[in-house]
Amino acid sequence: MARTTSRLTWWDRPGLEVRAGRLSIAGRDAESIAREHGTPLYVHDLVRVEEQARGLQGALGAAGLRHRVRLALKAQREPTFLAFLRALGAPGSPESVGMDVCSPMEIRWALDHGWGQEEISYTGTNLSARDLDAVLTAGVHLNVDLLTQLDRVGTRAPGSTVGIRINPRIGAAYPGGGQTYAGDRPTKFGIYPEHLGEALAIARRHDLTIDTVHVHAGYLYLTDALPIVDETMRRVAEATRSLVEAGCPIVEVNTGGGLGVPFRPGDEPLDLEAWASVLARHLGPLDVTVGTEPGEFLAKQCAVHLAEVVSVEDRDGTTFIGLDTGWNVINEHFVYRIPYHPILCRAADGEPVARVTVAGHINEGNDLLAEDHPMPQVEEGDIVAIPNVGSYNASMTSVHCLRPEAPAVFFSDRA
Numbered sequence: 001m002a003r004t005t006s007r008l009t010w011w012d013r014p015g016l017e018v019r020a021g022r023l024s025i026a027g028r029d030a031e032s033i034a035r036e037h038g039t040p041l042y043v044h045d046l047v048r049v050e051e052q053a054r055g056l057q058g059a060l061g062a063a064g065l066r067h068r069v070r071l072a073l074k075a076q077r078e079p080t081f082l083a084f085l086r087a088l089g090a091p092g093s094p095e096s097v098g099m100d101v102c103s104p105m106e107i108r109w110a111l112d113h114g115w116g117q118e119e120i121s122y123t124g125t126n127l128s129a130r131d132l133d134a135v136l137t138a139g140v141h142l143n144v145d146l147l148t149q150l151d152r153v154g155t156r157a158p159g160s161t162v163g164i165r166i167n168p169r170i171g172a173a174y175p176g177g178g179q180t181y182a183g184d185r186p187t188k189f190g191i192y193p194e195h196l197g198e199a200l201a202i203a204r205r206h207d208l209t210i211d212t213v214h215v216h217a218g219y220l221y222l223t224d225a226l227p228i229v230d231e232t233m234r235r236v237a238e239a240t241r242s243l244v245e246a247g248c249p250i251v252e253v254n255t256g257g258g259l260g261v262p263f264r265p266g267d268e269p270l271d272l273e274a275w276a277s278v279l280a281r282h283l284g285p286l287d288v289t290v291g292t293e294p295g296e297f298l299a300k301q302c303a304v305h306l307a308e309v310v311s312v313e314d315r316d317g318t319t320f321i322g323l324d325t326g327w328n329v330i331n332e333h334f335v336y337r338i339p340y341h342p343i344l345c346r347a348a349d350g351e352p353v354a355r356v357t358v359a360g361h362i363n364e365g366n367d368l369l370a371e372d373h374p375m376p377q378v379e380e381g382d383i384v385a386i387p388n389v390g391s392y393n394a395s396m397t398s399v400h401c402l403r404p405e406a407p408a409v410f411f412s413d414r415a
Contacts, residue, residue, distance in 0.1 A: 009349060010265045011341065011387050015045040015414055016304065023348035023385055025304050027415030031345040031383045034306040039383070040325035041306045042394055042408040046084045048302040049390075053088055053097050056259075056292060059272035061094070063280035066289045070098035070121055072257050073106045075295025075391035079113060080410045081302075086114040100257070100293035104134035111138070121254065121293065123165055123214055125188055132156060143214040143254070145190050147198055154206025163212025163254070164199055165190045168235040171217035172225035174260055182217035182232075189216065193239045200246050210248040213240045218258020220296060220338075223271040226278055233282040240286055253283050254291035261300050263388050264339060270297075296391045303390030305330050305406070306345070309382040310361070319356040321378050326360030327367045328399065329406040332392045340369050345383040350376035358384070362401050 012018060015026050023030040026045040033043055053069060060067035071085060089095030099110040102124040110120050122135050123143040129152075135142055136157050144150045145165035153162055167190025171182040182190060191199055203210055215236050221229065236253060244250050259270055283290050311322035321342075332338045342358050344350060352374035360367040369386065378384075397405045 010262065010267065011343075013048075013301070014051070015048050016301070016387060018348045021347060021349060023343055023345040025385075026411035026413070028411065030304065030306060030348075030385050033409065034308070034345070034383045037407065037409055039306050039308045040323075040329060040406040042303050042389070042406055043306060044078075044081065044303045044390065044408060044410040045414070046081065046302060046410055046412045047414055049081070049084060049298055050088060052298050052301070053085075055272050056294070056297070057094060059276035060279070060290060060292070062273070063276035063284070065276065065280055065284060067094070068098055068252070068289055068291045070100040070291065070293040071298055072100045072293050072295030073110060074102055075395060076299040076302075077106075077109060077395055078408060078410075080408070081299070082113045084410070084412060091116050091119055097298070101140070104131055104138070107135065107138045107140055121163075121291070123163075123216070123254075127152070136160075141212070143212055145214075147191060147195060147202060150191075150199055150202050150208070151206070154202060154208050158206045159208070161209040161211050162203075163214050163252070164210055165214040165216065166196070166236065166239050167192050168215060168217055168232050168239070169193075170228060170232050170235065171219070172221035172228040172232065172258065173219040174221060174225070182215070193235065193242075196239060196242060200243070200248075203248075210243060211250060212252045212254060213243065213250055214254040214256065216256030216258065218256060220260035220263070221258055221270075222260045222262075222267060223274060226271070226274055229275065230278045230282075233278055237282040237286060240283075240288070244286070250286070250288055252289040252291050253286065254293065255279060255283075257292065257294040257297070259292070259294045259297035261297060261388065263300070264341075299391040300388050301390060303394070303408075305386040305389045305393070307384050307386070309378055309380055309384060312378055312380055319354055321356050321358045321375070321384070323358065323360055323369070323384060325406065326362035326401075326403060327364070327369075328362055328401065328403045329397050330360075330369070330386065330389060330393050331396050331398075332389065333369060334366070335396065336392065340386045340389075342370050342373060342375065343385045343387065344376050344378055345385050347376045348385075353377050362403065
């Protein structure tokens with residue numbers, strides 16, 4: 001069917017487009033989806049998930065690396081999403097996507113939705129005795145990120161095989177973004193390279209085998225942050241070599257997540273070829289499997305949140321656009337300060353006529369989804385879309401004010 005498609009906006013891509021002035025999701029009219037299913041609503045374009053997964057796998061393979069891509073389950077756990085992901089490849093095959101988990105219940109969730117023990121990697125922090133017992137009983141691979149926790153594992157499971165998460169004292173993030181995993185300031189994550197000797201001593205005391213080096217030092221980084229990724233991987237490779245020289249049979253270096261996608265005006269997609277080349281330069285000579293476990297890169301772009309405008313009112317010179325959704329069901333902005341960019345579905349590429357504040361229906365003053373945001377003329381009853389919310393939004397739903405979770409619909413094709 002013929003269509004008119006505009007490419008005038010920073011956020012549009014296959015599966016999220018402007019057609020004849022109107023927003024289209026997975027080839028379907030966004031407002032029509034909202035009218036059919038009601039609001040608030042998450043709409044998922046699962047084809048985007050496959051595109052992102054194949055992009056990662058293709059770049060790593062082209063760089064000559066044995067690789068393993070895993071989903072950070074905390075980012076997105078919808079059963080329909082997971083069923084689609086599971087179908088991308090047979091367990092253990094290069095085309096499959098494994099699971100990165102960080103709690104005992106996430107282990108159970110992954111197992112219940114089709115992943116085997118050998119496909120699940122656990123990297124958490126501050127494990128209680130209860131947590132550790134559950135992880136060890138489940139039989140999944142465990143990466144430990146504190147010396148005290150390594151000792152606890154050795155006490156409870158002497159002779160076992162584990163990975164260790166290191167903190168390279170450097171990390172990549174989008175400009176202006178908070179970086180809380182690794183950097184100049186102390187964080188709660190990872191064993192510092194100068195303490196690897198202590199880690200080895202603990203491992204020897206308990207007859208532990210260290211087979212994996214894990215690092216997570218990124219947060220929504222794009223191509224401009226690759227020089228920092230380069231230095232991070234140099235330090236990781238150096239730490240890995242020291243462990244190998246000490247007799248550790250390292251089979252994988254897990255580079256964590258943090259890979260970004262465009263989420264602000266002016267952003268360009270991450271250059272995956274350049275990213276994989278950085279990893280290959282430092283980790284390729286180690287002859288290990290290179291792991292990556294993004295949540296946002298795989299899932300962020302796959303979902304759009306739709307809401308109805310229930311009020312439009314000028315308040316002392318500021319126009320407030322009130323929606324029938326709120327921070328209980330769409331809260332990445334409030335937890336991580338990631339900006340939202342609401343789109344008027346019936347005029348997705350319309351010229352802005354005012355700068356507005358977009359507010360939710362939670363009875364809290366900070367429930368503001370966007371402030372000083374340029375939009376065309378908005379009327380009560382309009383449908384507004386918030387793109388790039390497939391990760392760390394629905395997965396963090398609460399029942400604050402006893403508002404229910406938002407339903408979701410999924411499309412595995414593009415009309």
